[in-house]
Amino acid sequence: MTLALDDPKTIGPRIRMMMPTLTPLELRVVDGILARTDFGPDTSIRTIAEDAGVSEAMIVKIAKKLGLKGFRELRAGLIIYNKSPTAELHQDITPQDSDAEIAQKVFRTSVQALEETLSILDPAAFEQACDLIFHARQRDLYGIGGSAQIARDISHKFLRIGVRTSMFDDAHMMLMSASMLGGGDVAIGFSHSGTTTAVIEPLALARQRGARTIALTNFANSPIAAAADVVLYSTAQGSPLLGENAAARVAQLIIFDAIFAAVARRDLVAAERNLAATMGAVTAKRQHK
Structure with missing residues (x-):
């Protein structure tokens, strides 16, 4: 890059x-x-x-x-x-901060992460990722720890519009999943550091089997980027207490919120029909006054 x-x-x-x-x-x-x-x-x-x-x-x-x-x-x-103005948003948390000041700093750091992630978003890579996900026969998502929670949230979003995915957060299951993929399938790996071997290995295996691969990471030239056909980047300036992951997690979720909307737009009629069906299916599980 x-x-x-x-x-x-x-x-x-x-x-x-x-x-x-x-x-x-x-x-x-x-x-x-x-x-x-x-x-x-x-x-x-x-x-x-x-x-x-x-x-x-x-x-x-x-x-x-x-x-x-x-x-x-x-x-x-x-x-x-x-x-x-974006650079001025970030301020490190100190022991002298009040609770209100901590809340403000955490929010401002997340806003900075969103602003800067948008500034480095590659439109061509974004569009390619959307096309691959929309046209895929099978979509497998891989993540460990905090990245698994991002993958799980994304899987939930796509299910709402009838875009089926399988999410894996176990190293063995990810490798088993990747071994079953092939042409027409997509594997998506989530790793903030880009160095999580439990995610890199199945992504590389899926690619070897003929599937297309997408990576979401915070660092260019990371090992996971080398295993992906398409790489999407988030960025965040963390603090010693929160690290980078806290703000980066917000940016990564928003990247895939945008992908979700773009994939839905590719067949809006089907997306709206499936959204109505999935929402209707869970209506009975909500309390009504």
Whole structure:
């Protein structure tokens, strides 16, 4: 994935998405750079290098590893990003925060995740994912832990409009599922880190068997991305307490809310008919006054 500076909201998330490719030293340097709020046109590479305790050549190397031409492009992007309203949304939670302040910070971090995820959403990948899901004969969803809850929510949504899916959150069952897939089928893997082997392995097996594969992850160049025909990315800037998963989970759910709506639109008559049927089936389970 290459970085683009045409939208100021993209530079922060795109850098974060590339961070797993960095060494521990490079990661420490980038963390320090992202924490700076004093970036200006006159900020020199020498200043950054001295503050980080590394050479100027190392700063240039890191910038290129992040997909940029060099330090000047990195500096220009961060100047724009740090001034954007989206960047200002995120604030770390501190022990001094009141409950009301914590609630506000958590909500603002989720809003930031949604804004930035939308800014990096690849329209072509989104449309391809919708087409694959709509036309698939069998749709198997794979996720572990928190990602399993996202997959389960998505499976529920699709069932409401008659789009049948099977959701698996057990490593053995996922592999068994993948071994039964083939041409015309779709496997969808959910992994925030992109490194969960229990999800990567069945996704790769499904692809080997001829099925098309879709991955939803937070990081570019992650192992799960290499196992997928289509990759959709979320992004979130977490806090030490919440981590990235909390805000990323919101962004990932919204990505598939949008996919759900786009898939339904492809045959709106059938979607509305099936929605009426599934809603009617559970009406008796609700209390009425």
